[in-house]
Amino acid sequence: MKTMMKGLLIVLAVAALPLGASAQQLFDFNGQAMMPSTAGGVLTMYSVMYDPAPIDSPIPLDFASYEFTLVVDGVTLVSDGISRVFSGGTVTIYQDAGTAADYTNPATFTDGTAILVGNFTSLSQFVPPFGPGSVSGYLDWVGGARLNDMAPEDQLHWAFLSGTSTTSGTLLPGYDEVWDGKTEPPSTIVDTEAASMGSIKALFR
Amino acid sequence: MKHSLGPQILLGALLVLLAALPVYAQVYTVDYLGYGWEKAAGPLKAAGDELIITSVADGIDPAFGVDLTTEEVTLHIYGLISDGPVDAGGYTIINFTGGYMDIYEDPAMNADWGINPPNATSPGTFTEGSLFFRGAFTSFTMYFDASGAYGSFEGNLDGISGSIINEYCTNCVYTWGGAFTLDAGAQIPEGYWIQVDGTFEIDSAVDTETASWGSVKALFK
Numbered sequence: 001m002k003t004m005m006k007g008l009l010i011v012l013a014v015a016a017l018p019l020g021a022s023a024q025q026l027f028d029f030n031g032q033a034m035m036p037s038t039a040g041g042v043l044t045m046y047s048v049m050y051d052p053a054p055i056d057s058p059i060p061l062d063f064a065s066y067e068f069t070l071v072v073d074g075v076t077l078v079s080d081g082i083s084r085v086f087s088g089g090t091v092t093i094y095q096d097a098g099t100a101a102d103y104t105n106p107a108t109f110t111d112g113t114a115i116l117v118g119n120f121t122s123l124s125q126f127v128p129p130f131g132p133g134s135v136s137g138y139l140d141w142v143g144g145a146r147l148n149d150m151a152p153e154d155q156l157h158w159a160f161l162s163g164t165s166t167t168s169g170t171l172l173p174g175y176d177e178v179w180d181g182k183t184e185p186p187s188t189i190v191d192t193e194a195a196s197m198g199s200i201k202a203l204f205r
Numbered sequence: 206m207k208h209s210l211g212p213q214i215l216l217g218a219l220l221v222l223l224a225a226l227p228v229y230a231q232v233y234t235v236d237y238l239g240y241g242w243e244k245a246a247g248p249l250k251a252a253g254d255e256l257i258i259t260s261v262a263d264g265i266d267p268a269f270g271v272d273l274t275t276e277e278v279t280l281h282i283y284g285l286i287s288d289g290p291v292d293a294g295g296y297t298i299i300n301f302t303g304g305y306m307d308i309y310e311d312p313a314m315n316a317d318w319g320i321n322p323p324n325a326t327s328p329g330t331f332t333e334g335s336l337f338f339r340g341a342f343t344s345f346t347m348y349f350d351a352s353g354a355y356g357s358f359e360g361n362l363d364g365i366s367g368s369i370i371n372e373y374c375t376n377c378v379y380t381w382g383g384a385f386t387l388d389a390g391a392q393i394p395e396g397y398w399i400q401v402d403g404t405f406e407i408d409s410a411v412d413t414e415t416a417s418w419g420s421v422k423a424l425f426k
Contacts, residue, residue, distance in 0.1 A: 023392070023394065024318075024392045024393075024394065025392065026238075026392070028236075028238060028263055028402070030236055030264060030404070050236060050263040050264045051263060051273075052238055052263050053261075053263065053273075054261060054277075054314075054316055054317070055238060055261075055263075064274075082295060082296060083295075083350065083351065126296070126348070126350035126351075126355070126356060126357070128293070128296060128298070128348045128357070131298075131346060131348050131357060131358075131359045131382075132348075132357040132358075132359050132382050132383070132384075133357055134348075134350065134355055134356050134357040134384040134385075135384075136350070136354070136355045136386070136389045136390075138390060157390075158390070159386075159389060159390025159391055161355065161384060161386050161389060161390070161391060161400075161402070162384060162402075163357055163382065163383040163384030163402060163403050163404075164357075164384075165382065168232075168382075168404070168406065169232035169380075169406050169408045170232050170234060170404070170406065178404075180236065180383060180384070180402060180403055180404055181384065181402060182238070182402055184390070184391060184392055185392075186390060187392070188392070
């Protein structure tokens with residue numbers, strides 16, 4: 001009976017945690033990619049992130065004061081075809097209040113503070129003969145100035161999803177594909193709040 | 206002696222003419238995120254099913270003068286009727302017939318997908334405000350990867366009405382495309398079928414001008 005009561009208390013305490021208005025969370029980006037032409041080549045993608053409101057960012061980002069860029073680098077093409085398979089590579093999110101991102105100068109995407117650094121655990125691209133393509137993969141966040149804003153279990157197995165287009169009117173010279181996508185945690189990340197057992201018990205008195 | 210235009214001179218003249226055409230192509234974009242569902246009983250994607258999507262813009266071309274911090278831009282796609290899945294040899298495509306896309310500007314900033322659509326807020330909170338654009342689909346196709354878990358889509362529209370019609374270009378080409386996810390790690394509210402992420406593009410076509418062959422030749426006299 002005592003164990004059951006303890007369990008009930010924990011369930012009630014968790015249920016009482018404040019949640020945002022939106023249950024979905026993601027980092028949204030829109031960018032330009034340079035694609036490898038043969039197996040063994042490396043994919044690089046530079047993008048600018050948007051405030052996904054009314055969907056929440058997984059960790060709060062101050063879009064009013066900073067520019068956030070998301071950069072994919074070091075991803076190696078393993079096999080080509082309708083389904084392209086990649087290996088390795090990193091995703092880095094930068095926060096910068098200085099230089100505005102400029103696709104003619106990729107260095108403007110990698111300045112500022114690296115707030116999250118992730119490693120791809122898988123990545124593939126579906127490229128039908130007609131129509132746009134799409135990318136699907138997973139990554140683990142392993143570094144960055146704000147890595148610890150997430151609990152360790154929330155840092156793993158994020159989905160990385162994007163549309164890709166070689167025919168978009170927004171494709172810029174020097175790039176091969178427009179990427180429009182997001183990365184999102186496997187489940188909603190909630191704020192944690194330190195509390196003594198006594199204060200939790202007091203909630204139910 | 207009467208001179209005629211030989212093939213080489215003609216080709217040269219045409220090349221010069223093409224090079225002289227003014228290129229005014231300008232692309233305006235609306236970037237969006239959202240979720241879709243099917244309005245039909247039975248197997249998903251079956252022929253006759255209607256696809257409905259509600260989404261919110263999180264990026265918009267500054268040329269439109271919309272401030273997304275004070276008003277939201279919502280998209281409502283409806284009336285797309287599935288022709289049924291077709292095996293394209295390792296992947297699946299579905300063509301759709303009909304369908305409309307409405308885009309609204311709304312200072313209420315209350316878009317809410319909720320769960321199990323249609324519901325009290327979706328599509329209702331996505332169809333409020335002033336009409337920014339209404340278009341009728343002339344084509345729409347979904348491309349599913351071999352696993353069926355994710356893919357891409359693309360459609361073309363004829364512009365019908367809305368505040369931006371004829372304001373930013375003539376002979377506009379309207380394209381709506383992006384990626385969708387069913388079960389590849391995306392967070393999808395209960396009762397929705399897919400998450401979508403993409404761009405609505407408005408391309409101003411290069412203007413053309415009808416001219417007689419005589420008037421074209423006269424340019425090179």
